Amino acid sequence: MIEILTTGLPNTVQDLGRPGYLALGVSRSGAMDKDALAIANLMLGNDPSAAGIEVAMHPFRLRALVDTAVAITGACCVASVGGRPCPPWWATIIRAGETVVLEAPRFGARSYIAFAGGLDLHPIMGSCATDVKSNFGGLAGRGLSRGDRLALNPAEYRLPSSGLGVALEERRGAADGFASAIELRVLPAAEFDAFTPASQAAFSGSDWSIANEANRMGYRLSGETLSLASPLELLSHGIVPGTVQVPPSGQPIIQLADANTCGGYPKIATVIEADLWRLAQAPIGARLRFICVSIEVATEALRSIHRWRHAFVAARKQMTGSRGQVDILQDSVTDAQRT
Amino acid sequence: MATETPRISLAGLGALLVDGAQGTFSDSTQELVWAVANTALTLEGVREAVPGMNNLLVVFDPLAVDPQTIAEQLKSLWGSTDAHAVAGAHHTIPVSYGGERGEDLAGWAAHCCMSVDEAVQRHAAATYTVAAIGAMPGFPYLSGLDPQLAWARRGTPRLKVAEGAVIIGGPQAGIMPMTAPSGWHILGHTDIKLFDVNAQSPVLLRPGDKIRFAISEIRA
Known part of the structure; x- marks a missing residue:
């Protein structure tokens, strides 16, 4: 059992989501930064899809009511567990009565806390993810409140005494990139060619900023006005997280985890799955830049994520207590296994 | 029957939108959408088939099958599938x-x-x-x-x-x-x-x- 001490409503229970129900109008949901939650779980020996907490509003504090282990990933924030400083992307033991404290991120926007065994909640349509648009899943379909108590599944966990950390090659350089403009790789979508050449050029040639309306459903962007060469009336159609729609205002909207499953606005592009974590970690006001890529580049990016996830699982199995650090090099399984 | 070639476009790496709309909504095109959705679910690598209004979103595992292959299969299904009313409730x-x-x-x-x-x-x-x-x-x-x-x-x-x-x-x-x-x-x-x-x-x-x-x- 854990108890929430300090939180905001944007903080929710999430797992890797509820794929497979789009045809019933049910969003994919799940962690906005799925790799961060998956790695947090893997560090504890959990299934990657175990339920944890997505912290989108800091500071956040919780108290463990039992001895257990936690892993904290995602945004880089000053964190402590039982008063001991906890580096980003670290797993450690926590004793009953001790607290986990996450301060505002220095980099990134969403932190993830996984627990040994995962949170014990009643799954709905195969998932414990909170769908904030439709108000179901997680804890009564709502964000976390002070005083909420959440049960943990029974679990055995083994961690080195100093804890266990992960460094993802892919994210090492990200902080520098985030300081200027966050690059998002996109594939052109159905109506790309229906936009004026000037708008097509502006889409990938200019910077966008994330407007105030940015949540788990989607982000509104502001920047140059994009226009269609001639008006289009589309019938409602299924959309996926990452879809960049352009409503009549000409200011794009990126649809995300809890988005409507159908839309009607013209779609200029789709952010590739491998880059959705960048959006999850982009705070309001952050600058974005779209880069059009080929199917081959998008495929390789996804393949690389799968490779380092496998590498991580393999490396954790070989883990010894001496150093407690697992380096994951995204481009090579064998490199990761060597460390 | 709506046998005109549908417009097929990428919806990210792991999904394709098959759009058979010809202006206003057509019930017969919709029957084709349902039928193709059912068959699409049997294709290797396909995870979800989501009927829209005269269109169909097909979600698949892009590491198991590439988008071009699925696009070809969907185009051929669209042309060869018999549209029929569903005996719904x-x-x-x-x-x-x-x-x-x-x-x-x-x-x-x-x-x-x-x-x-x-x-x-x-x-x-x-x-x-x-x-x-x-x-x-x-x-x-x-x-x-x-x-x-x-x-x-x-x-x-x-x-x-x-x-x-x-x-x-x-x-x-x-x-x-x-x-x-x-x-x-x-x-x-x-x-x-x-x-x-x-x-x-x-x-x-x-x-x-x-x-x-x-x-x-x-x-x-």
Whole structure:
């Protein structure tokens, strides 16, 4: 059992989501930064899809009511567990009565806390993810409140005494990139060619900023006005997280985890799955830049994520207590296994 | 039958949108969409097939099968699949028209140049087909609205339209499965639950189902 001490409503229970129900109008949901939650779980020996907490509003504090282990990933924030400083992307033991404290991120926007065994909640349509648009899943379909108590599944966990950390090659350089403009790789979508050449050029040639309306459903962007060469009336159609729609205002909207499953606005592009974590970690006001890529580049990016996830699982199995650090090099399984 | 080659486009790396729309909505194209959706689910690597309005979103594992291969298969399915009506379930939805929970009723009747009574009778006379489920859990896009009852969506959507609201938007009819924003007009209210997360089968309606509205009352 854990108890929430300090939180905001944007903080929710999430797992890797509820794929497979789009045809019933049910969003994919799940962690906005799925790799961060998956790695947090893997560090504890959990299934990657175990339920944890997505912290989108800091500071956040919780108290463990039992001895257990936690892993904290995602945004880089000053964190402590039982008063001991906890580096980003670290797993450690926590004793009953001790607290986990996450301060505002220095980099990134969403932190993830996984627990040994995962949170014990009643799954709905195969998932414990909170769908904030439709108000179901997680804890009564709502964000976390002070005083909420959440049960943990029974679990055995083994961690080195100093804890266990992960460094993802892919994210090492990200902080520098985030300081200027966050690059998002996109594939052109159905109506790309229906936009004026000037708008097509502006889409990938200019910077966008994330407007105030940015949540788990989607982000509104502001920047140059994009226009269609001639008006289009589309019938409602299924959309996926990452879809960049352009409503009549000409200011794009990126649809995300809890988005409507159908839309009607013209779609200029789709952010590739491998880059959705960048959006999850982009705070309001952050600058974005779209880069059009080929199917081959998008495929390789996804393949690389799968490779380092496998590498991580393999490396954790070989883990010894001496150093407690697992380096994951995204481009090579064998490199990761060597460390 | 709508055998014209559909437009197929990428929706990210792991999904394709197959768009068979030729301007306005067509019931026969929709029957093809349902049939292709069923068959698409048997293709290797395909995870989800999501019927839209005269279009189909197909979600697949791009590391198991590449988008070009799926696109070719879908194009060929579109041309070779027999469209047929689905033997869907029939539902009767009792509606309390007008009143506080049907606030656009009078305005809608006036827009249609009819008395409230006549507009309601015509709305309840038609048989509607669930063309697709989407946007929010269990929301039915209904075809079959009498064209004279159509009314373009509101310029500004309402931030909250109540669960159970019986609504129309342009040439389409619908019922709200949950309280949510909507730009459609509110004609009345039903107590029938379209989405219940605790039910064995959370969503009541399926594509191909038939719907009749039954008038339980008309309030000024």
